[in-house]
Amino acid sequence: MNEQMKALVLRDGKAVVESRPVPQAGPGEVVVRTTAASLCSADVACVGGEFPTPDGTVLGHEAVGVVHEIGDGVTGFAVGQRVTTASTTPCGQCANCQRGFTGHCGGVAWGGYTFGVSRDGSLAEYFTVPHASYNLVAIPDAVSDEAAVCVPDTLSSGSTGPEAARIPLGGTVVVFGQGHVGLAATMAARALGAGLVVTVKARPGGEEQAKRVGADRALNLAEHDIESEIRQLTAGVGADCAVEASGVIESFPRAVAVVREGGVVAVLSSYSGPDDATLPIPLAQWGWGIADKTILSTFQRCGSERMGRLLRLVETGRVDPTVLLTRRYRFDDVERAFADTAARMPGHIKPLITF
Ligand SMILES: [Zn+2]
Ligand SMILES: [Zn+2]
Structure with a gap:
């Protein structure tokens, strides 16, 4: 049962690859098998101690993949379907979420920003999407993984x-x-x-x-x-x-x-x-x-309805976020990808990490 996976983890002030058990979907959750990911300055901030990320947390909040396991209470998705989520994954139900202020989910600091901060993130072979009915979105067939990976944080935050x-x-x-x-x-x-x-x-x-x-x-x-x-x-x-x-x-x-x-x-x-x-x-x-x-x-607007609109912009060619992907790595090389991003290499905007 305890199948293992590789994950990029905050360990003693460094980003290192470790083995972890493949997560299992709890109620309301979906486990995704990652096919592409990216990382950004926020991951570097987590490792640098600027964010309240506990030691041992899986890093990352920008990933796409296919549905691996669906938890109780989540409908409308099928195993094998291509999906993603915004990098913030609020509950969608509390008073602040219902008022449209999902960045302040639960009325606490970092409320909706959970990946790599208050729960394991998505720079791993598998990751868990919480409150999946609110956060998970299908990726249109015409949108490549490469383009879709720019939507969870870069396009959703910037727009x-x-x-x-x-x-x-x-x-x-x-x-x-x-x-x-x-x-x-x-x-x-x-x-x-x-x-x-x-x-x-x-x-x-x-x-x-x-x-x-x-x-x-x-x-x-x-x-x-x-x-x-x-x-x-x-x-x-x-x-x-x-x-x-x-x-x-x-x-x-x-x-x-x-x-x-x-x-x-x-x-x-x-x-x-x-x-x-x-x-x-x-x-x-x-x-x-x-x-x-x-x-x-304004903190990142998120949720599956908004993510669907952003993916539509990509699908119809209104925007092409892939121009921001300036370096490519395999996940085996994710520690180097992290080091290159942390070094703020001139001209380097975003890495594409494939699995
Ligand atoms: Zn990011
Ligand atoms: Zn909430």
Whole structure:
């Protein structure tokens, strides 16, 4: 019964491959046999002690596979079917989930973010999806594993900002940060009908990548006066929306400054710092009367209905997230994949890990 599998585990401050028993599906759960996965800066943060991941936890939250075992109470799926889940796996039933705030599932910190934090993650030959009726989604036949693996975190997290900001058709959007989430936000802003998408990053480089996913202009703080360039690009009025995906505190007042009166700042970053750290916004950045600006702090929107919509975008070719997969590895080589991601190799966005 105790069949074994390989998993990438947090062990003594390192990411190491260990043998584990293949999980069994409890009530409401589905066990998935993994066929492709990716990893990201959040996995590096788990290993670096920035997240409350206990020693011995399986890492990872971006994976696709086929249904291996279906727990009691889960209907609508069949063994062998291709599936995935968003990287956050909330219950879908508590008060915060019903109110649409699944990132705060259960009213606790890290509520919906369980994989690799409060339960075993998906960088393993098999993984367990909790609350599968809410979280598990079938992958359309026309969507490859390679494309689908970009949906659980990259596309779902990145698109949450532009979607929450309700960009007016033809409106202007500035995306701060061009890591995988910022690049996906750029892609989503374009797909949601933005008329002008401007990206901002700290240093030169990556302009081609930004333009490839939908940026019209790719700026950087080292070479450009961002506020003045955006004013010029928007005939002096500012952008309709800014998406803050850089994770850098100093970027927050810049995002507030570049949006026009009544504009929206959608914050995808989870800033970290000491308990007395603050997010300052000088009055000049707001504008007179706080300028009717709205600040939304948005955590990844998830659940099978939303994942289905994102997979449809990929299926019909509206977005192609595979351009973000910059390196390929077999799962046997996952420790090297992790080291390469942790080293922040120039030009490397996301690894594709196949099983
Ligand atoms: Zn991730
Ligand atoms: Zn919940």
